[in-house]
Amino acid sequence: MLIGAMNHPRARVADEIESIAALGLDFVDLTLEPPAAASWRVDPQAIRAALEKHHLPVVGHTAFYLPMGSAIEELRQAAVCELQRCLQVFSIVGARWMNVHPDRYAPMHDRQFFIRQNLRSFEELLPEAHRLGVGIMIENLPGDYNSARQLGDLLDPIPELGLHLDIGHANLQAPHNTTEEILEKYGTRLRHVHLHDNKGGFEDLHLPLGTGTLDLRRAIRALQQCRYDGTITLEVFSPDRHYLTYSRDVLRRLWDELPL
Numbered sequence: 001m002l003i004g005a006m007n008h009p010r011a012r013v014a015d016e017i018e019s020i021a022a023l024g025l026d027f028v029d030l031t032l033e034p035p036a037a038a039s040w041r042v043d044p045q046a047i048r049a050a051l052e053k054h055h056l057p058v059v060g061h062t063a064f065y066l067p068m069g070s071a072i073e074e075l076r077q078a079a080v081c082e083l084q085r086c087l088q089v090f091s092i093v094g095a096r097w098m099n100v101h102p103d104r105y106a107p108m109h110d111r112q113f114f115i116r117q118n119l120r121s122f123e124e125l126l127p128e129a130h131r132l133g134v135g136i137m138i139e140n141l142p143g144d145y146n147s148a149r150q151l152g153d154l155l156d157p158i159p160e161l162g163l164h165l166d167i168g169h170a171n172l173q174a175p176h177n178t179t180e181e182i183l184e185k186y187g188t189r190l191r192h193v194h195l196h197d198n199k200g201g202f203e204d205l206h207l208p209l210g211t212g213t214l215d216l217r218r219a220i221r222a223l224q225q226c227r228y229d230g231t232i233t234l235e236v237f238s239p240d241r242h243y244l245t246y247s248r249d250v251l252r253r254l255w256d257e258l259p260l
C-alpha cells in the first residue's frame, strides 16, 4: 500500500512535488486545476522528470467542478475537451489512472437526465483514454453519488470505469459510512482511495485522521478485505504539513496492525 498527497492547485507543481518528496510520501496525486496547475499551463515533461528524480509514482486527479453532465451542450463538450487534455498530460507524466468527479448540476432536470449526460461524456472520453493507456475512474461524492446504488448508475453501464473511493466523502450526508456497501458491490473495481476525516453531516472538512468521526479501523478492514493494496491519498488540507505526516503515521500503523 502506498500513501501519497495532492499538490495544491495554487502552488507551482514542481515545488509541490519537491515538498511531497521531502515529506517522505510514496506517490503524488497530481491534480490538474487552475490557477497554477491548469492542464494547459503545466509542463508535462518537467513533471515527469521531477517525479522520476524522486522515484514517485503518480495518480491523475481532475477539477471537481467540470460540467460533464450539463444540459447546455457546449458546456458539456467543454468539460470533455478539458478532460481529454488532462488525459494527454497524464499519459506523458506516467499516470495509469485519471479520476473524474461525476457531475450533477443540471437544474430543472431529473437524475436520469444528468446520469445520461455523464454517460455520454464518458463514452466520448474512452477512445482517447484507450489510445493513451490511461484508465478512467469515478470518485464517490456526497449526495448524488455516494451509495452503491447511486454509483451503479454509472459503473454498471460502463464496466471499464474504475472506482475511486473517497472514504471521507462516504462519511457525509449518509446515515452511516457507505464504504463497506460500496466495496461489497464494487470492490473488485477499486483503483484508488482518498482518505481524510470529518464529523459527518454536510461539511467536507478534510481533517487529519483521528480528529473526526470516521471509523478508521473499520474502513481499513474493509479495504483489506477486498485485497486492496494500492494507492491511498491523504486529502488532509491544512497549511501545516505536519498534519499530513501525522496522518500518514496513523494510517501506516493501523494498516500494518490489522490482521487480514
Ligand SMILES: [Zn+2]
Pocket (backbone or CB within 6 Å): 139, 166, 194, 235
Ligand atoms: Zn477526494
